[in-house]
Amino acid sequence: MTSDVLLSVRGLRTCFRLGDGGDVTAVDGVSFDVRRGEVYAIVGESGSGKSVTAMSIMGLLPTSARVDGEGVLWKGEDLLQARADRMRRLRGKEIAMIFQDPLTALNPVHTVGRQIGEMLRIHENASRKHAKARAIELLDLVGIPNASERADMHPHEFSGGMRQRAMIAMAIACRPDLLIADEPTTALDVTVQAQVFDVLMRIKDEINSAMILITHDLGVVAGTADRVMVMYAGRAVEVGTTDDIYYRSRHPYTLGLLASLPRLDDQGNEQLTPIRGNPPSLVHTPSGCAFHPRCDFAELDGPCVRDRTELLTVGPGHQSACHLSERLEGVTVASMRGGER
Amino acid sequence: MTLVESTEHDGVPLGDHAAGDVRRRFLRDKAAVVGLAFIALLLVLAVFGPWLAPEGLEERNIGQYRDGPSAEHWFGTDDVGRDVFSQVIHGARVSMKVGLLATAIELLIGVSLGAIAGYFGGWLDSLLMRVTDVGLSIPYLVLAVSIAAIYGRNENSVILVLGLTGWLGIIRIVRSSFLALKEREFAEAARSLGFSHARIIFRHLLPNALQPVIVYGTISIGAVVLSEAALSFLNVGAVRPTASWGLMISEAGSGSLANAPHMLFFPGLAITLTVLAFVFVGDGLRDALDPKLRGRE
Numbered sequence: 001m002t003s004d005v006l007l008s009v010r011g012l013r014t015c016f017r018l019g020d021g022g023d024v025t026a027v028d029g030v031s032f033d034v035r036r037g038e039v040y041a042i043v044g045e046s047g048s049g050k051s052v053t054a055m056s057i058m059g060l061l062p063t064s065a066r067v068d069g070e071g072v073l074w075k076g077e078d079l080l081q082a083r084a085d086r087m088r089r090l091r092g093k094e095i096a097m098i099f100q101d102p103l104t105a106l107n108p109v110h111t112v113g114r115q116i117g118e119m120l121r122i123h124e125n126a127s128r129k130h131a132k133a134r135a136i137e138l139l140d141l142v143g144i145p146n147a148s149e150r151a152d153m154h155p156h157e158f159s160g161g162m163r164q165r166a167m168i169a170m171a172i173a174c175r176p177d178l179l180i181a182d183e184p185t186t187a188l189d190v191t192v193q194a195q196v197f198d199v200l201m202r203i204k205d206e207i208n209s210a211m212i213l214i215t216h217d218l219g220v221v222a223g224t225a226d227r228v229m230v231m232y233a234g235r236a237v238e239v240g241t242t243d244d245i246y247y248r249s250r251h252p253y254t255l256g257l258l259a260s261l262p263r264l265d266d267q268g269n270e271q272l273t274p275i276r277g278n279p280p281s282l283v284h285t286p287s288g289c290a291f292h293p294r295c296d297f298a299e300l301d302g303p304c305v306r307d308r309t310e311l312l313t314v315g316p317g318h319q320s321a322c323h324l325s326e327r328l329e330g331v332t333v334a335s336m337r338g339g340e341r
Numbered sequence: 342m343t344l345v346e347s348t349e350h351d352g353v354p355l356g357d358h359a360a361g362d363v364r365r366r367f368l369r370d371k372a373a374v375v376g377l378a379f380i381a382l383l384l385v386l387a388v389f390g391p392w393l394a395p396e397g398l399e400e401r402n403i404g405q406y407r408d409g410p411s412a413e414h415w416f417g418t419d420d421v422g423r424d425v426f427s428q429v430i431h432g433a434r435v436s437m438k439v440g441l442l443a444t445a446i447e448l449l450i451g452v453s454l455g456a457i458a459g460y461f462g463g464w465l466d467s468l469l470m471r472v473t474d475v476g477l478s479i480p481y482l483v484l485a486v487s488i489a490a491i492y493g494r495n496e497n498s499v500i501l502v503l504g505l506t507g508w509l510g511i512i513r514i515v516r517s518s519f520l521a522l523k524e525r526e527f528a529e530a531a532r533s534l535g536f537s538h539a540r541i542i543f544r545h546l547l548p549n550a551l552q553p554v555i556v557y558g559t560i561s562i563g564a565v566v567l568s569e570a571a572l573s574f575l576n577v578g579a580v581r582p583t584a585s586w587g588l589m590i591s592e593a594g595s596g597s598l599a600n601a602p603h604m605l606f607f608p609g610l611a612i613t614l615t616v617l618a619f620v621f622v623g624d625g626l627r628d629a630l631d632p633k634l635r636g637r638e
Contacts, residue, residue, distance in 0.1 A: 060533055089535060107527045110544075110548075167530070
């Protein structure tokens with residue numbers, strides 16, 4: 001393990017107890033490293049376990065959840081063993097989260113400036129006056145005009161994009177080493193999404209932090225992430241650089257996600273291809289490869305139905321959890337679309 | 342107190358910049374405005390009563406027993422010659438003291454425990470709710486007699502009794518608010534940014550839960566005034582030389598209805614108007630604070 005690894009998640013497993021005494025495994029043996037300064041994307045559908053992974057790292061899950069695994073190493077310290085007060089000091093100061101819905105993630109009764117300043121007051125013991133001044137600077141940094149006036153306003157006086165910028169300002173107030181952005185732009189208009197994304201990326205570079213970007217949208221990942229982990233039914237199904245995932249994908253699920261994306265070089269004659277079926281229930285996960293009921297390549301009398309998949313190395317730094325990954329070499333979205341017609 | 346600090350910091354109750362809207366809607370409610378004016382009068386009487394009343398607390402008019410209303414004694418005199426008008430004014434102090442202090446105790450206990458129960462949930466919530474159930478099953482008169490027996494018959498015992506029983510209603514209101522609020526994303530965001538439980542409860546969630554508490558608390562002051570009168574009437578409340586409206590009714594006795602109705606009527610009227618005033622103001626606040634009527638979002 002090199003020294004520039006900031007966060008190392010090893011075999012993370014998160015189960016939720018159900019009311020009837022059963023268990024649901026939302027995250028099943030996920031491992032990944034985040035290096036200083038990089039953007040690591042976690043991609044998957046709703047229920048694939050990507051948000052639960054983030055919440056498990058932060059220790060924010062309800063008590064009905066059981067988080068175990070070999071470790072969540074933060075700069076060498078195992079967060080799974082950390083005490084509650086250590087976790088509280090770590091949250092916001094060293095690892096900060098940006099939530100999906102800025103409409104509800106800001107407290108309606110306090111001014112925006114005060115909520116941002118509060119970060120500095122609790123983590124850095126800043127004086128009220130200093131916190132206020134810094135809050136205005138931060139609002140300015142995330143591109144909010146008239147920051148000093150805006151700081152005295154309440155969240156409902158902000159537009160959606162401005163609220164998400166304010167959330168970003170809150171998250172970066174203490175210059176955390178790692179930002180976890182959980183679908184940071186999903187709740188915003190498409191035009192505003194791009195602006196907020198630009199701000200997020202600029203700020204990340206400015207404070208030199210790493211970022212875990214959680215999203216269901218591979219389109220968002222393309223221009224921003226260094227490495228990508230694709231999750232399905234609580235497991236990592238493909239891991240690689242962004243180029244690996246986009247141009248050399250070796251997993252039918254990733255290919256399916258790519259095929260469902262509109263492309264700028266579309267000549268107007270290509271149809272978007274949705275992935276058929278629905279994400280599996282985590283209570284009754286399909287046998288073998290969890291994706292086989294929806295997979296166009298699956299062999300229903302082969303290992304796809306029979307054997308659990310493991311991540312196999314298919315290239316330098318590129319792993320795929322598909323029994324047929326060797327056969328997928330050279331398969332592209334275009335050839336998939338062509339093959340179906 | 343955290344509660345006051347967090348709401349006053351922004352200079353606006355409930356942290357709401359729309360305080361102007363709330364005030365305007367409240368002022369449109371005539372009954373509430375009249376109620377508020379009456380409460381203001383009561384507070385003035387409670388503070389300055391001894392200087393405003395024509396006659397002192399223990400001043401007696403020899404020979405003028407149970408006289409009806411006259412130019413000299415507007416509300417008449419009682420059976421030892423005290424001016425009833427002056428006594429009603431002196432009585433405002435006890436009523437306001439008991440009403441405000443008992444309600445303060447109610448709110449302090451009810452809001453804290455309700456917030457803890459709703460926020461943390463689990464066994465703590467179950468425990469606090471069972472305690473509440475037990476509390477509700479104890480008749481407060483029994484408690485009142487017991488406490489009066491221990492601490493003596495005075496208004497402090499009354500404050501204690503009413504304060505220690507009144508929170509049972511508030512805890513449920515606050516708990517249910519917190520059950521909903523803690524699931525809101527800003528509570529989760531606050532935790533993800535490293536805020537402590539205490540800070541989240543008192544500075545982030547409580548201001549969002551204050552509206553029903555304010556309304557309940559206001560109406561509760563009126564209810565406490567009524568209970569104080571009832572306890573004094575039953576001789577487990579204030580005793581002479583304190584002037585209390587309930588005590589005055591009690592002293593008037595059953596015979597006065599026929600031969601000295603003014604001894605019953607005026608303290609009774611004071612109680613009724615006080616309770617009504619607080620109910621009107623509470624109702625007015627409920628309407629004025631109702632988010633459905635707010636001109637935002």
